[in-house]
Amino acid sequence: MPQDTVPLAGHPGDSIVPVILCGGTGSRLWPLSREGYPKQFWPLISAGTMLQETAARARGPGFAAPVVVCGEAHRFLVAEQLREAGIDGARIVLEPEARNSAAAIAAAAVLIGEETPGATLWIMAADAAVQDVPALRQALAIAAAAAGTGRIATFGIRPTMPETGYGYIEVGAPLPGVEGAQQIARFVEKPDAATAERFLQGGRHLWNSGMFVARAATLLAEIAAHAPEVLAAARGAVAEAVRDLGFVRLGPGFVSAPSVSIDTSVMERTQLAAVVPCEPGWSDVGSWSSLWDIAPKDGAGNATKGPVALLDAKRCFVRSEGILAAVIGLEDVVLVVTDDAVLACHRDRAQDVKRMVEKLKAAGQREATEHRRVYRPWGSYEGVALGTRFQVKKINVRPGGKLSLQKHYHRAEHWVVVAGTAMVERDGERILLRENESLYLPLGCVHRLENPGMIPLTLIEVQSGSYLGEDDIIRLEDTYGRV
Amino acid sequence: MPQDTVPLAGHPGDSIVPVILCGGTGSRLWPLSREGYPKQFWPLISAGTMLQETAARARGPGFAAPVVVCGEAHRFLVAEQLREAGIDGARIVLEPEARNSAAAIAAAAVLIGEETPGATLWIMAADAAVQDVPALRQALAIAAAAAGTGRIATFGIRPTMPETGYGYIEVGAPLPGVEGAQQIARFVEKPDAATAERFLQGGRHLWNSGMFVARAATLLAEIAAHAPEVLAAARGAVAEAVRDLGFVRLGPGFVSAPSVSIDTSVMERTQLAAVVPCEPGWSDVGSWSSLWDIAPKDGAGNATKGPVALLDAKRCFVRSEGILAAVIGLEDVVLVVTDDAVLACHRDRAQDVKRMVEKLKAAGQREATEHRRVYRPWGSYEGVALGTRFQVKKINVRPGGKLSLQKHYHRAEHWVVVAGTAMVERDGERILLRENESLYLPLGCVHRLENPGMIPLTLIEVQSGSYLGEDDIIRLEDTYGRV
The missing domain is CATH 3.90.550.10 (Spore Coat Polysaccharide Biosynthesis Protein SpsA; Chain A)
Structure with a gap:
């Protein structure tokens, strides 16, 4: 102690x-x-x-x-x-x-x-x-x-x-x-x-x-x-x-x-x-309904958070994490909007959200269990655009964070630093990238990304290749014991 | 004739x-x-x-x-x-x-x-x-x-x-x-x-x-x-x-x-x-309610389109353009989900959507009138990520499409071609970019993008700078009469 x-x-x-x-x-x-x-x-x-x-x-x-x-x-x-x-x-x-x-x-x-x-x-x-x-x-x-x-x-x-x-x-x-x-x-x-x-x-x-x-x-x-x-x-x-x-x-x-x-x-x-x-x-904040119970409300009993517009809504709970949510003429409804999933539910049925999640899980819907933003020991990443042969990710690395030394067999990557400073190792060479600088990582090269600075690093990664799954990653060395 | x-x-x-x-x-x-x-x-x-x-x-x-x-x-x-x-x-x-x-x-x-x-x-x-x-x-x-x-x-x-x-x-x-x-x-x-x-x-x-x-x-x-x-x-x-x-x-x-x-x-x-x-x-398909009237429905009277999951929903109209939409225990509700706005509305109030749009317009909400994807004579673009000093756009240029000859005073741009072929003019030099190739356009350079090929061009643009508004564009020449 x-x-x-x-x-x-x-x-x-x-x-x-x-x-x-x-x-x-x-x-x-x-x-x-x-x-x-x-x-x-x-x-x-x-x-x-x-x-x-x-x-x-x-x-x-x-x-x-x-x-x-x-x-x-x-x-x-x-x-x-x-x-x-x-x-x-x-x-x-x-x-x-x-x-x-x-x-x-x-x-x-x-x-x-x-x-x-x-x-x-x-x-x-x-x-x-x-x-x-x-x-x-x-x-x-x-x-x-x-x-x-x-x-x-x-x-x-x-x-x-x-x-x-x-x-x-x-x-x-x-x-x-x-x-x-x-x-x-x-x-x-x-x-x-x-x-x-x-x-x-x-x-x-x-x-x-x-x-x-x-x-x-x-x-x-x-x-x-x-x-x-x-x-x-x-x-x-x-x-x-x-x-x-x-x-x-x-x-x-x-x-x-x-x-x-x-x-x-x-x-x-x-x-x-x-x-x-x-x-x-x-x-215990066990459901959206119990969150509505304790939330501050407007004169019509609505509790809102985020960009929300109401017209004749009564006793609703409306929360958005970013996307505009508009409600017209509904009563006792829960509407929750995230960047990849929306829930609209009668407030009396808030306990059944669990059943919906089980149903989505059984159907193999990623959104049932995973968010678009994925957290890692070194920071987080999120997909922002996806095409047939490309994918764009926004990567955040906290100060001192260090990704594993890795390579990919099916994709090349373009990195553009948009905030902070990156130290990149590419086939043995060490390269310092500042804001507004970019680097190309050809297919098969051995590379590692690190934030050597004092402020968070944000990097846009454009992946290009025939297969873009998260499992095309060969980890050669990892600070966090993930090899 | x-x-x-x-x-x-x-x-x-x-x-x-x-x-x-x-x-x-x-x-x-x-x-x-x-x-x-x-x-x-x-x-x-x-x-x-x-x-x-x-x-x-x-x-x-x-x-x-x-x-x-x-x-x-x-x-x-x-x-x-x-x-x-x-x-x-x-x-x-x-x-x-x-x-x-x-x-x-x-x-x-x-x-x-x-x-x-x-x-x-x-x-x-x-x-x-x-x-x-x-x-x-x-x-x-x-x-x-x-x-x-x-x-x-x-x-x-x-x-x-x-x-x-x-x-x-x-x-x-x-x-x-x-x-x-x-x-x-x-x-x-x-x-x-x-x-x-x-x-x-x-x-x-x-x-x-x-x-x-x-x-x-x-x-x-x-x-x-x-x-x-x-x-x-x-x-x-x-x-x-x-x-x-x-x-x-x-x-x-x-x-x-x-x-x-x-x-x-x-x-x-x-x-x-x-x-x-x-x-x-x-x-006349004048409202979501009239679209529900003519749409094919399930046994409980629900009409759906896109990634939708229902639990005890009745006579609902649920449409999503991509984001997962889940509905529990609602009756006679319209839920429409796009990538930047969500509408939840009682089906009897479908006529009032117009009033909501007017309200949003009066509040200066961009989503009232503009989509995230913007159409131009040469194709379209859409913002996919936005930060304080950066922005990522996905740009589609149709075969033969040609953007104006332009420059920006407040931003530099990184272009990565992810599909098709781009012909780029940069300060008088002409550069052909193929899939998985990239180019840097420093602040102030005079540039133009063109799709010289037979298939659509898709390009990821990472903008970096202190001001990223659409109005930081000086058009020097334009095929579509927009100078």
């Missing part, structure tokens, strides 16, 4: 270690969120991405640097977004394969517990929204106090509407010795509309936010008791873990963990669960 | 001259149809564009080459689409400014009447759909016979639904001497829904299709009698007309014509109007 942290106000002892679960795919927020670049990496509410907002909520005096658990494919995205938000010292734990929340939490608890058995963990998803951070912090102090007495404390959100998309917690008696915390009578699955309405009126049911606070030792003991196979897999994975470029790469044993949620495998079984009722303006 | 035509079956005497009015903007079909490239130039129903389909309907034995009346801005589009469809010998009459149908028809009648006073004209809009061409041809033979007796014959379409978007013709007594034609009791403005329903049941009202057949001499006499100012302006414009690159460029006197429709200024006043009732499956 980093040494430069100070105790959280009101929390005696060690600082709190935020554990951010960052492995979701958010397919209900398609076409913005896709497997290749899911929900938690997008700015949905404010200027920061969901991950950045989440990390910022658990930062400052009293907090250790966060532990972020994510998939292999997103490791550079996580690192880059944390760096951009000024979050230092984070440990990024890579799952070889997603195994639901129990295994991810178990791995984090093992990792942290090995170093500091008494450490207190604050476990949270990377993709929820919180409007009142001070209220959340107050609840956290109570939860941490409960954790100090050996409890696993959840955050129970007081319902503001008869939501059927969340699980509920029925509160029990006050928790002795920890003011503001209560025992849990029982966990309740997602209710039907009538039950949800009853819960809202009754005042004894809270939304289960999926956030927890507990000591590492408590968590490990309870996982051992209720989900021993999960813990065994997590211990094996941490023992075999490889520290690599600042990442903690869990061992292959991780995939032997049963894919179960922490709720069903541990929380609903343990005797140690407690709940802290609170009203922090929390939402 | 061309000499290589033969009489229309059943029509004694001269061949019929098709007069195609091609000046509309079709703003109710936005975002596909825009001022810069309106409805009549798009394939809406079949593989051919509306103009091509219209011209094809009036082609073959019995027809002279068509006269097409259009705006200056669309002259090369008309020429290219006719050429592509194999329509030879067309005369393209250019209006210096749109002046509604009376003036356009008057100019065509003057032009044709000067050469062949007895010529029979078939006047039609370039943007209507006809499903049963033999039925239309049968009606045409009757209309031509009526025209031969000195009448102006309209085509009255038997209603198939209680349409409120069309004007109606109430039929009178049979026209003596011309079997199948009838006199006109009166013209009726667009009716309300109840009246339209009554018309549909009553069987005495027909849709006014806006197509006419008449001898040039008859038309000229009736326009002289009922709209003398229109005729005077048309005569002046033809007298001053300049024949230029195969176009008939009407003189500036044309703009003094009052902007009136042929219906209100002549047809509703003349004693010579007759109507030929017919059922050719005609539609």
Whole structure:
């Protein structure tokens, strides 16, 4: 654990270690969120991405640097977004394969517990929204106090509407010795509309936010008791873990963990669960409809973002990433426009976006899972024009970024630098290209691109050849271990 | 008139001259149809564009080459689409400014009447759909016979639904001497829904299709009698007309014509109007809703075109020009997706698309009137990527096409040929560029691009500079008279 942290106000002892679960795919927020670049990496509410907002909520005096658990494919995205938000010292734990929340939490608890058995963990998803951070912090102090007495404390959100998309917690008696915390009578699955309405009126049911606070030792003991196979897999994975470029790469044993949620495998079984009722303006932002719920609206109930024009629209959610979106005479419709896919959906059917994504995936549509812009350790690229024998790409290389040393058998490339400076290696020769300079890379030449400068490099690549697939690339050497 | 035509079956005497009015903007079909490239130039129903389909309907034995009346801005589009469809010998009459149908028809009648006073004209809009061409041809033979007796014959379409978007013709007594034609009791403005329903049941009202057949001499006499100012302006414009690159460029006197429709200024006043009732499956395709009416549909009543995915959609019209469009749980919705604008509209509100376009125009949105792809006499170009100090364009030059000799003060250009062959003039030097070859054009150099080959040339242009507006172009010489 980093040494430069100070105790959280009101929390005696060690600082709190935020554990951010960052492995979701958010397919209900398609076409913005896709497997290749899911929900938690997008700015949905404010200027920061969901991950950045989440990390910022658990930062400052009293907090250790966060532990972020994510998939292999997103490791550079996580690192880059944390760096951009000024979050230092984070440990990024890579799952070889997603195994639901129990295994991810178990791995984090093992990792942290090995170093500091008494450490207190604050476990949270990377993709929820919180409007009142001070209220959340107050609840956290109570939860941490409960954790100090050996409890696993959840955050129970007081319902503001008869939501059927969340699980509920029925509160029990006050928790002795920890003011503001209560025992849990029982966990309740997602209710039907009538039950949800009853819960809202009754005042004894809270939304289960999926956030927890507990000591590492408590968590490990309870996982051992209720989900021993999960813990065994997590211990094996941490023992075999490889520290690599600042990442903690869990061992292959991780995939032997049963894919179960922490709720069903541990929380609903343990005797140690407690709940802290609170009203922090929390939402899991699980669908376009829930995003509409919390968005600012015009007089007719429309929430918009981006270049949007409305005529007699009512209670619509319209978001465009760039293309002009015009809506006439529609009510309760979600319209989301990206550069390669458009979704138009009744607001009551927002849950079915997931089904649409599955349908598109089954049909082999690239747009179901991948964006036009593709992220790489060194930056990103996107196709901007495609013909029968040519393709144009815009390539961004971050300062210090370095592509692999490579060659192609079926295409030649023309590079034009339009911003920044490029260092190009071509068949052993090193060439510096400045803005407005270009270079030709004949078919078969061995080449490498690098940004040696201090500002981002943007380059236009015109590919020409009989086959232009991404798989026509022979990697000879790679800084990021991709050879 | 061309000499290589033969009489229309059943029509004694001269061949019929098709007069195609091609000046509309079709703003109710936005975002596909825009001022810069309106409805009549798009394939809406079949593989051919509306103009091509219209011209094809009036082609073959019995027809002279068509006269097409259009705006200056669309002259090369008309020429290219006719050429592509194999329509030879067309005369393209250019209006210096749109002046509604009376003036356009008057100019065509003057032009044709000067050469062949007895010529029979078939006047039609370039943007209507006809499903049963033999039925239309049968009606045409009757209309031509009526025209031969000195009448102006309209085509009255038997209603198939209680349409409120069309004007109606109430039929009178049979026209003596011309079997199948009838006199006109009166013209009726667009009716309300109840009246339209009554018309549909009553069987005495027909849709006014806006197509006419008449001898040039008859038309000229009736326009002289009922709209003398229109005729005077048309005569002046033809007298001053300049024949230029195969176009008939009407003189500036044309703009003094009052902007009136042929219906209100002549047809509703003349004693010579007759109507030929017919059922050719005609539609003016005036809105997305009317396009839905005539489109083939799936079992749930959805009409789709392009990459579209539906889940529980009913009676929707969904069309995409390339971007994936997904619809969930919507009913009676129009969704039209182009590369830079999306329209989502209730099907009952299709008439209000025009209002949306006006609103966008007032807000200065380029997408209201211009497409991303811009057509020029030599071909077309489209922006594919835009940054702060760079821009990437895809340029297509048709065989024989030649851009102006030009220079730029604020940008340098990199050209990469990706298909075909380019002849480039750069500061007096002539350079032949083949596929996969590139050239640098420094800021201020005098240059010209030409396609000397037999296949289309495609070139990627990367512009780099501090100002990238289209107006940074000094034209020194131009084949198309644009200096």
